[in-house]
Amino acid sequence: MHKEYPPAPVKRLNFANGQPIEFVTQAPSIPISCTPISRVLRRTEVMMLLGIKSSTLGDWVAKGHLPPPIQLGPRNVGWREDVIAAWLESRLPTKAVQQTIPQADTPSVRRGRPRKSAANLAQ
Numbered sequence: 001m002h003k004e005y006p007p008a009p010v011k012r013l014n015f016a017n018g019q020p021i022e023f024v025t026q027a028p029s030i031p032i033s034c035t036p037i038s039r040v041l042r043r044t045e046v047m048m049l050l051g052i053k054s055s056t057l058g059d060w061v062a063k064g065h066l067p068p069p070i071q072l073g074p075r076n077v078g079w080r081e082d083v084i085a086a087w088l089e090s091r092l093p094t095k096a097v098q099q100t101i102p103q104a105d106t107p108s109v110r111r112g113r114p115r116k117s118a119a120n121l122a123q
Helices: 043-050 054-063 081-090 095-099 118-122
Strands: 010-013 020-023 040-042 077-080
Touching: 040 043, 040 081, 043 054, 043 077, 043 081, 077 081
Parallel strands: none
Antiparallel strands: 010 020, 040 077
């Protein structure tokens, strides 16, 4: 019967500042969440997916119509793919909205001043 000790950390150099950092050779015994990590979509991918331009994307984020992006770096932002997919699903039209869409066989109503007919032009 011998005791089980935690794994000894391995020291390696961090090349950014030359300071030693301890890395554990085995995985920690803390349970990790089993939720899958979604992809991060960059600004151009979101614009292509939604079919909008850069200025519209900025306006929608500023007005709160679109979820805010994740800051990836000093000049890089992105949106999680599952967040954009959920936002798109919430934007689907409801039955009430679909019923208000005009049908092709309904006559269109003209607005404004009536046009002069040929009989009125001959006078």
